[in-house]
Amino acid sequence: MSLTYQVLTYVGLSFGWFSFFAWKRKKRMDHMHTMIIGMSMGMMIGLIAGLLFGSEYKGDLFLSTIWGMLIGGISGMIIGIPFSLLSTIEGTLSGIMAGMMGAMLGEMIPMEKMEPLLFLFIMLHTGCILLLSNLIGTGEEETPNRKRLITLHNPITPPVLLIGIFIWFQSLPFSNLSANTDQMHSQNHNNQPVVQEINLIASDFSYKPNRIVMKKGVPMKVTFQNTGSVEHDFEVVSTGKFVISSEANDNHQHGNMGKEKPHMHAKPGESATSVWQATEEGTYEFYCTIPGHKENGMVGSLVVL
Structure with a gap:
């Protein structure tokens, strides 16, 4: 609890x-x-x-x-x-x-x-x-x-x-x-932000963790791992608030190649990685865009401080 x-x-x-x-x-x-x-x-x-x-x-x-x-x-x-x-x-x-x-x-x-x-x-x-x-x-x-x-x-x-x-x-x-906060506030002696890393696991039908905290302007490397029996993805509900700086593979962007809505996709047993950063503070919802998955509980929140 x-x-x-x-x-x-x-x-x-x-x-x-x-x-x-x-x-x-x-x-x-x-x-x-x-x-x-x-x-x-x-x-x-x-x-x-x-x-x-x-x-x-x-x-x-x-x-x-x-x-x-x-x-x-x-x-x-x-x-x-x-x-x-x-x-x-x-x-x-x-x-x-x-x-x-x-x-x-x-x-x-x-x-x-x-x-x-x-x-x-x-x-x-x-x-x-x-x-x-x-x-x-x-x-x-x-x-x-x-x-x-x-x-x-x-x-x-x-x-x-x-x-x-x-x-x-x-x-x-x-x-x-306090774990997420401690990680966000860690910086090197030159006051340059380090990359925050987070592992996001998708199962049938939930995210773990279902709440992510990140720092505005600090790059975050997201590893999206699908441990479920069907394909899953996640998309952050935002427009123009995030910049995707690199992608390790094809993340099934559904036309959101941009630099606006972080979106990652993985088939059962596979994973995907991406590095992106937020440009504006706030709380954003993310969810699985595959029909029926959001309704079954695949939702979460992303907090940018």
């Missing part, structure tokens, strides 16, 4: 548990408590989601901002609805603003700085849940049976939970997230 899915899964599960916990005790809370809950949850989830998608879709701030705003705003709205209209509005707006800020952070900060910042946000999110749960549960009478259970009122639970999150966080695949 990728880093983004793991973090969002944890955030979603913790948010769901806390929402259920808070909703059951809403009768004992005043408007100030419910507003704080809505704003806190919307803001923390918006920041985390925005940061994740800002790093995932570097070069496409619009897309990462939309995702951050949606997840943050919907989270703040969901937790606020059972309380009051005011809590719903506060939670939604807080989530939207936090999603925007998180996406900008993910876009601006280098990949090597993302790990400590994401860890900080996750611990803040967890800390908010622990503090708010303790605030909500203050004054609850513990029955003998409940005292024997591990609950948030047990002083051992918070440190055990935080240590567990710390251990889990160390296992997240940050190395995979």
Whole structure:
């Protein structure tokens, strides 16, 4: 499971548990408590989601901002609805603003700085849940049976939970997230760009990897290998944004010989290579042009930084 899915899964599960916990005790809370809950949850989830998608879709701030705003705003709205209209509005707006800020952070900060910042946000999110749960549960009478259970009122639970999150966080695949960026930023002492190399494998019916990151103006050597049982190709959806500098063989260009739409083709068990570079930053889709293959999932994205 990728880093983004793991973090969002944890955030979603913790948010769901806390929402259920808070909703059951809403009768004992005043408007100030419910507003704080809505704003806190919307803001923390918006920041985390925005940061994740800002790093995932570097070069496409619009897309990462939309995702951050949606997840943050919907989270703040969901937790606020059972309380009051005011809590719903506060939670939604807080989530939207936090999603925007998180996406900008993910876009601006280098990949090597993302790990400590994401860890900080996750611990803040967890800390908010622990503090708010303790605030909500203050004054609850513990029955003998409940005292024997591990609950948030047990002083051992918070440190055990935080240590567990710390251990889990160390296992997240940050190395995979930063590998492409490290390669793009490598240059020789004369400040001349080196050729980036990428192996793109086509099977029936998917690409591996299905997301490629490259640097504008830096040549990229693409080796397209077909391990499937039928012929496959891939074409980048762009016009005039790429320059093909060399081709190792006939890549079945379909009339796109140019210097505009990178297009490579390989029969089963064969491969093709090509060197090209981007002239403009952005996020571009690529897919298999053979009829029916795109519809079966042979699509991916190319991010130019």
